[in-house]
Each structure stands twice: as C-alpha cells, then as structure tokens.
Amino acid sequence: xxxxxxxxxxxxxxxxxxxxxxxxxxxxxxxxxxxxxxxxxxxxxxxxxxxxxxxxxxxxxxxxxxxxxxxxxxxxxxxxxxxxxxxxxxxxxxxxxxxxxxxxxxxxxxxxxxxxxxxxxxxxxxxxxxxxxxxxxxxxxxxxxxxxxxxxxxxxxxxxxxxxxxxxxxxxxxxxxxxxxxxxxxxxxxxxxxxx
Amino acid sequence: xxxxxxxxxxxxxxxxxxxxxxxxxxxxxxxxxxxxxxxxxxxxxxxxxxxxxxxxxxxxxxxxxxxxxxxxxxxxxxxxxxxxxxxxxxxxxxxxxxxxxxxxxxxxxxxxxxxxxxxxxxxxxxxxxxxxxxxxxxxxxxxxxxxxxxxxxxxxxxxxxxxxxxxxxxxxxxxxxxxxxxxxxxxxxxxxxxxxxxxxxxxxxxxxxxxxxxxxxxxxxxxxxxxxxxxxxxxxxxxxxxxxxxxxxxxxxxxxxxxxxxxxxxxxxxxxxxxxxxxxxxxxxxxxxxxx
Ligand code: SF4
Ligand code: SF4
Numbered sequence: 001x002x003x004x005x006x007x008x009x010x011x012x013x014x015x016x017x018x019x020x021x022x023x024x025x026x027x028x029x030x031x032x033x034x035x036x037x038x039x040x041x042x043x044x045x046x047x048x049x050x051x052x053x054x055x056x057x058x059x060x061x062x063x064x065x066x067x068x069x070x071x072x073x074x075x076x077x078x079x080x081x082x083x084x085x086x087x088x089x090x091x092x093x094x095x096x097x098x099x100x101x102x103x104x105x106x107x108x109x110x111x112x113x114x115x116x117x118x119x120x121x122x123x124x125x126x127x128x129x130x131x132x133x134x135x136x137x138x139x140x141x142x143x144x145x146x147x148x149x150x151x152x153x154x155x156x157x158x159x160x161x162x163x164x165x166x167x168x169x170x171x172x173x174x175x176x177x178x179x180x181x182x183x184x185x186x187x188x189x190x191x192x193x194x195x196x
Numbered sequence: 197x198x199x200x201x202x203x204x205x206x207x208x209x210x211x212x213x214x215x216x217x218x219x220x221x222x223x224x225x226x227x228x229x230x231x232x233x234x235x236x237x238x239x240x241x242x243x244x245x246x247x248x249x250x251x252x253x254x255x256x257x258x259x260x261x262x263x264x265x266x267x268x269x270x271x272x273x274x275x276x277x278x279x280x281x282x283x284x285x286x287x288x289x290x291x292x293x294x295x296x297x298x299x300x301x302x303x304x305x306x307x308x309x310x311x312x313x314x315x316x317x318x319x320x321x322x323x324x325x326x327x328x329x330x331x332x333x334x335x336x337x338x339x340x341x342x343x344x345x346x347x348x349x350x351x352x353x354x355x356x357x358x359x360x361x362x363x364x365x366x367x368x369x370x371x372x373x374x375x376x377x378x379x380x381x382x383x384x385x386x387x388x389x390x391x392x393x394x395x396x397x398x399x400x401x402x403x404x405x406x407x408x409x410x411x412x413x414x415x416x417x418x419x420x421x422x423x424x425x426x427x428x429x430x431x432x433x434x435x436x437x438x439x440x441x442x443x444x445x446x447x448x449x450x451x452x453x454x455x456x457x458x459x460x461x462x463x464x465x466x467x468x469x470x471x472x473x474x475x476x477x478x479x480x481x482x483x484x485x486x487x488x
Contacts, residue, residue: 062216066212070208070212071205072205072209072212074205074209075212075213079212079213079216082213082216082217082220083216083220086220086223086224089224089227090223090224090227093224093227093228093231094227094231096231096233097231097232097233100233107257108257
C-alpha cells in the first residue's frame with residue numbers, strides 16, 4: 001500500500017506538479033516546434049513517451065547494475081545518450097513503417113528527440129532524486145512522457161484556436177506562441193510544491 | 197563498490213561502452229530488418245545521382261526529400277543547382293523522360309571589383325565585424341554600392357568557394373557549386389546568380405548607380421555609365437549610370453571584346469573558370485590611371 005501510494009503520488013507529481021515542460025523548461029523545442037496541430041502534437045507526445053519510458057528504465061538499470069557498482073559514474077551521460085539515441089532510432093523505424101504520413105510531417109523533429117533535453121533530463125533526475133527502486137523509476141519515466149504529451153497537446157489545442165483568433169499583426173506567429181507558453185506555465189505554477 | 201583506479205576504469209569503460217554498443221546495434225539491426233519499409237527503387241536511384249550536399253537550393257529539406265518529390269512529380273526536375281544540367285539529365289534518365297537541353301548552370305557574380313586600394317574611405321569602421329551591421333551605418337566607405345569586405349557572404353558558403361581577397365569578395369569558381377546561398381548573405385545585393393552560358397563569362401563588375409563624376413571620385417574601378425560598351429554591342433545597356441549585360445544572351449564576339457578593352461575604368465571583366473588571372477582581383481595600373 002505504501003509503495004502504491006508513493007507510486008501514485010510520484011506519477012501525479014511528475015505529470016502535473018513537476019511537469020518537465022512547465023516547471024523545468026525542458027523539451028521546449030519540440031513543444032513549440034510541432035505543436036501546430038493536435039494530431040501531430042499527440043504523435044510527438046507518444047513518441048517522446050515511448051522513448052523516455054524506455055530510456056528512463058534502461059538507464060536506471062544500467063546505472064544501478066553496472067555504473068554505480070563499478071564506480072563508472074563518469075560514463076553516465078555517455079551511456080544515457082547511447083540509450084536515448086538507440087530508442088529514438090527504434091521509434092523512427094516504427095513510425096516510418098506504420099505512420100508514414102506522420103513520419104513525413106515530423107521531418108527533422110523526430111530524430112531530434114535524441115537531443116530532447118526532457119528525456120536526458122528525466123534520466124538524470126531519476127538519479128538526482130535518488131530513486132532506488134525500479135518500479136518507481138518506470139512510473140516516473142512514463143509520467144514524464146505523459147506530462148510532455150499533456151503539455152504539447154494543450155499547446156496544440158490552444159494554437160489551433162489561435163489560428164482563428166484576431167491576433168494583432170505584431171504578435172502573430174512566434175510571439176503569441178511564446179506568450180501563450182508563458183501563461184500556461186504560470187497556470188501550472190499554481191500546483192507548485194503540492195507534491196514533493 | 198569495487199575500487200577501480202586508473203587503467204582499470206578506462207578498461208572497464210571501454211568494455212562497457214563496446215558491450216552496450218553491440219547490444220544496441222543488434223537490437224536496431226533486428227528492428228531494421230523487421231520494420232523495413234519498401235521504398236520506391238526510383239527514389240533511391242534518383243537519390244544516388246544527386247550531389248548529396250543537402251544544400252536545400254531545390255527548395256526541399258535535402259537531397260532525400262527532393263528525390264522523393266521529383267519521383268512523384270517530374271516537373272520538379274531541374275531544381276538542383278549544384279548538380280546542374282548533368283544531374284537533371286540523369287534524373288530524367290531514371291524517370292525515363294526526355295528533357296530539352298537544360299539552361300546553363302547559374303553561378304554567382306560579385307558585382308564589384310574594387311579592392312581596398314581602389315576604394316575611398318572617410319574613416320575606419322570600428323563597429324561589429326560584419327557587412328550587415330556595417331551597411332547599416334552611412335558612410336562606412338564612400339561608395340554605397342561597393343563590397344564591404346567583411347565576408348557575410350563567405351559565411352554563407354558551405355563549399356569554401358568565396359573568400360575576401362584584399363577587401364573584396366572573390367568567388368573560387370572551381371569550388372562553387374552554384375547553390376546560391378551567398379546571394380542572401382550580401383546586404384548590398386552585390387551577388388547575382390547568372391547563367392554561365394560560357395566559361396569564362398564576361399561581366400560588368402560594378403553596382404554603382406552614382407553618376408560618372410561621383411563614382412570616379414570614390415572608386416578607381418567603378419562603372420561611370422559612359423555608354424561606350426553599349427555603343428559596341430547591344431548586349432550592354434546603360435541604365436541609372438550603370439552598365440549591365442544581358443547574361444542570357446551573352447555570346448563572345450569582336451564587339452564584346454572591343455567593349456571590354458574600351459571601357460575606361462576596365463569594369464567589364466571575365467569571371468569564372470579560366471578567367472585571366474590578373475582580372476580576378478583588380479590590380480591593373482590601367483584602371484588606377486583612368487581615375488586620375
Ligand atoms: S539543390 Fe541539389 S544538392 Fe542541394 S539539396 Fe537540393 S538536391 Fe541536394
Ligand atoms: S559561392 Fe558558395 S554559396 Fe555562393 S553559389 Fe557558390 S557555392 Fe554557393
């Protein structure tokens with residue numbers, strides 16, 4: 001029961017309270033880059049969720065089974081990036097095979113998940129927060145991915161409506177998007193400190 | 197924790213990275229076989245004949261996207277400027293099409309030929325090193341149409357084909373692929389992509405629209421709009437005190453040669469592969485003498 005509670009709280013925490021996009025400002029480039037349309041944003045969110053789950057889990061395993069016991073902490077970044085890059089390749093092949101349209105519309109942003117700081121950030125946070133059991137690491141990773149999906153889909157929804165809105169010419173495009181992002185962040189700041 | 201030091205750590209690290217690499221490679225290999233996408237062999241063939249410099253001059257994200265687009269829509273043939281007519285012909289061959297003789301490859305021409313000694317400066321520019329910022333100031337150099345020589349265009353060129361030689365941008369036509377990236381770099385619009393119907397190509401290397409007297413007072417080698425060239429050959433036309441040539445119709449002839457020689461400021465020069473070496477960068481005493 002205790003663990004279940006921790007897991008649930010951790011999950012909610014990472015999705016809402018400590019959302020990587022809103023509170024840590026990680027993964028901003030795809031967040032602003034592919035949030036033009038909801039379907040694309042959702043696809044991106046799924047891709048990132050998959051990668052971050054795989055990466056978070058694998059890196060936790062590598063970290064705890066190999067790196068720490070043998071005192072190879074220096075290799076942490078290298079190994080993490082290796083894992084992430086591998087996972088991204090997997091996703092790329094998968095999306096290319098099964099969602100060719102999505103694949104085309106992603107363009108460069110799909111391989112760029114490799115350098116999505118939210119993912120590396122999550123892998124490092126797991127270590128930083130001293131998560132020492134696998135279930136928690138897995139749940140947190142999934143949560144991080146879902147949090148990202150939530151953020152990017154909200155953004156896409158707003159931006160789809162913004163298309164129809166009467167925005168002053170100076171603010172059209174990037175400026176209004178950035179302002180929106182700022183307001184969204186402010187809104188999520190309301191949760192700050194509720195969990196952890 | 198097992199105490200590992202020095203060589204041991206290095207050895208372990210190497211081992212671990214190699215191991216991880218092998219494992220991931222194996223997984224990815226398996227995945228790539230399982231998830232193989234059957235691509236149109238035509239696209240691959242087209243991609244194979246493209247220059248693969250991914251410069252984007254064709255308007256697509258890179259050679260791969262262009263190959264895909266052109267396979268679907270043959271009317272897009274001929275967008276690849278680095279490849280030029282030869283590549284278009286190869287693409288057409290892949291697609292089983294006949295194409296009419298392609299137009300000449302476009303190459304950049306810098307419409308200025310004044311090196312540092314030829315120009316007049318009122319004061320030394322000490323601002324940010326860059327043509328765009330220098331151009332924002334009035335009177336950086338007397339001629340508002342001349343090459344600033346800070347090399348904003350040089351930065352755009354991914355093929356090391358542009359260099360600043362003694363304060364003037366000079367194209368190395370052996371390296372130039374004709375991608376056209378440099379054009380956007382020049383805040384004064386001195387670089388123009390011109391169809392090279394001949395190699396080398398006769399060009400008017402000046403952009404000054406000041407009247408002859410003013411141009412002469414500022415630059416030793418500027419076009420003074422005297423119209424001598426236009427009187428020799430109808431390829432030349434003088435407008436706004438500046439001679440221009442119709443590059444598409446250029447045909448070397450006696451008339452153009454006379455025009456080149458008669459030009460009082462020697463602003464009509466050859467550019468391109470095989471251009472006379474002393475013409476590449478102006479140092480001719482004749483030009484300097486003309487200004488006196
Ligand atoms: S213009 Fe040619 S070389 Fe440049 S990206 Fe397009 S296909 Fe590739
Ligand atoms: S000089 Fe460089 S940038 Fe300009 S067209 Fe040639 S290759 Fe392209």
